[in-house]
Amino acid sequence: MILSYCLNPNCSEPQNHPSVKHCQSCGANLILHNRYRSIKKIGKGGFGATFLGIDLSLPGNPFCVIKQLRPTSKDQETFDMALELFEREAKTLGKIDHPQIPRLLDYFEEDKHFYLVQSLVKGKNLQQEVKQNGVFNESQVKAFLKEILPVLKYIHSLKMIHRDIKPANILRREQDGKLVLIDFGAVKDQVNTQLANQNYGQTAFTQFAVGTMGFAPPEQLAMRPIYSSDIYAIGATCLYLMTAKSPKDIAADELTGELLWEKEVRLSAGFVKILRKMLEVDVRNRYKSIDEVLVDLDIVPYEQQLEQNLFTHSKPVTPPPNLESESNDNTYVSATSRLAMAIRARKSRQGKSKYVAQVTPQSLLNAYSRGRIDFSQQVFNKFNFAHANIPNINFRNSQLIQAKFEEANLEGANFYSANASGANFNKANLRKVHFFKAELESADFRGADLEGANLEGANLDSANLCGANLTNSNITEEQIQQAQTNWATIFPDGKRHIW
Structure with a gap:
């Protein structure tokens, strides 16, 4: 028997028989929006909670995820502003249409609580995956980045910032093994930021941290997130995947705040350079866009390929025709110059052949x-x-x-x-x-x-x-x-x- 679960945060006995419509302990309504019934709490944070629910209006009563945002301030002006921001941001979330992001099914306000309803994605998050299977190696982390970064690029193209990227918010979908980005902080963080800017003081909204400690960069914790804040969080997620440690548990430079992560892992020089730039505390030195990261990720393996065959060590890499010299003489070309020419050749889309390792x-x-x-x-x-x-x-x-x-x-x-x-x-x-x-x-x-x-x-x-x-x-x-x-x-x- 699947029980009903009361969403009143102050209810002492939230579990109820599925046939009742009001909580037998506190009297709260158990059927949200005349459509959704919560059956289990699956998460809790500073701004609310997440529940597993069922949609009573559809055949088969499919599962869904119900996210409850709980502004605790009793100030009516504060609540009215929060409601306006919630509706505006929820409509923005509703524009997301990507196969690796859960679909927003509904949003509404009921009893001064705000609700988002999203499609359910079955699978384990990357935090669970690391605990079960162990840490990732460099090639696995690169594969992770190449799959998740285009999803994040799509989000940024909608002028949105995720704001809460971490291993627990990236699922590996059971159905096909694809990564799925969940739990957007757009609504709660927009409410936090706007209320803080309006000088509403230390209300129930502005007391909540934005993002997750260790994964959120300094500017985001100061309620000024930018697109590259998500890039920092992705870099911090990579550290967790390779070490099973939260970034806040990794030593940091006392003067700059930079994480001293390099001694925790063994990586190629090219990939170390990429992670350093993703994890820059100073936003002026950090990657500005997802495309910049993807370009560097694309170049690194080719750089390695110039030194050795991508798969085997038995045969030297043969450079593309006319790559080592621009003329017919035997002029020496430095390794740096050969690399630069190789990258240009690789990027060329027409008229030049490209070497492909057999x-x-x-x-x-x-x-x-x-x-x-x-x-x-x-x-x-x-x-x-x-x-x-x-x-x-x-x-x-x-x-x-x-x-x-x-x-x-x-x-x-x-x-x-x-x-x-x-x-x-x-x-x-x-x-x-x-x-x-x-x-x-x-x-x-x-x-x-x-x-x-x-x-x-x-x-x-x-x-x-x-x-x-x-x-x-x-x-x-x-x-x-x-x-x-x-x-x-x-x-x-x-x-x-x-x-």
Whole structure:
């Protein structure tokens, strides 16, 4: 039985029977906006609380997230201003339309509390992920940045600042393994800032801290956030991912306030330079925009590629044609000059060939063994990964036509929207693999372990599931009918069906 949970912050017995409409302890209304019922508290902060709820107006009563903002001031003028700011900022949040940001479903005021209702995203946040799986290495952090920074760039394009970026506010979506940015501080922080600017004194609003200590830079704590405040918070999040330490637990320079983080991690010189600039206390020295960070992230691996092959150490990198010298003589060109020319060549979109390191199955496995897991949006057709041990590898949107994965360990791997038609997964470990929207036509899954795998939206036309274990997998009856099965196939209910 799913209980109702009273949203009155002063209620002594908030749990109620689901059939009642008013709290049996304090008498508060349990059905918000004639539509939403709270069932569980899932978070609490200085400005309110977050609850898991259900939408009673829609078929199936889907889950949602209810965020309650609690201005405690009894001053009517203060409340009226807060209500106006809340409505204005909530409308701004309503303009967000991005697949990696929860959708705003509703906003309203009831009993002098403000509410935001958002779609529910199932998954673990990065703080939980680090505690469960351990810290990230450099390649994993770079992959994190390359995925989350474009989401933040979208937010900034709407002239919004997130204001509360931290590991607990970034989820890895269970459905497809993508990162999702949650818990926007736009409403509460705009209320805080405006009321402070209007000289309302130390009201209940201005007493609340803006952002999270350790992740928020000085200018944000002073209620003057700018776009690069989010960049600092992303950099601080990287520190947590690599150390499992909150930035406030990392030593800082007593004179400047700069975090002394470099002794906590082992990173390449190029990436250290990027993090230093993200974590600058002085905003004049910090990155001004997301694009600046992305450009530097794009250059760093190419800089490393000039020194050694991206995947292997056995062959030297061959520079692009005419890169080492502008003329036909043998004039010496310094390493710095070669790097500059290489970067210019890489950025050139037309008329010049660009060197691309040759990737082989073995070079990919070597890269994986050194910590790289992201191999998304690449072409690996007919590659042989038989017996490979590559759990949690990311093949999102990659081409894997007729690739061989016999008896490979791919547990937790991400094949989101990948094309693996005709691939051989015979007897492979595919537990909890994300095949969401993957092209799997004629793929061979005989004897494969697909327990808990997500096959939602995947094309399984003529795929061979004979002897496969589909226990608790996300697959429809229609998909099963498209594929081949036999008496040895274990279906999602954990049973073999007698034909």
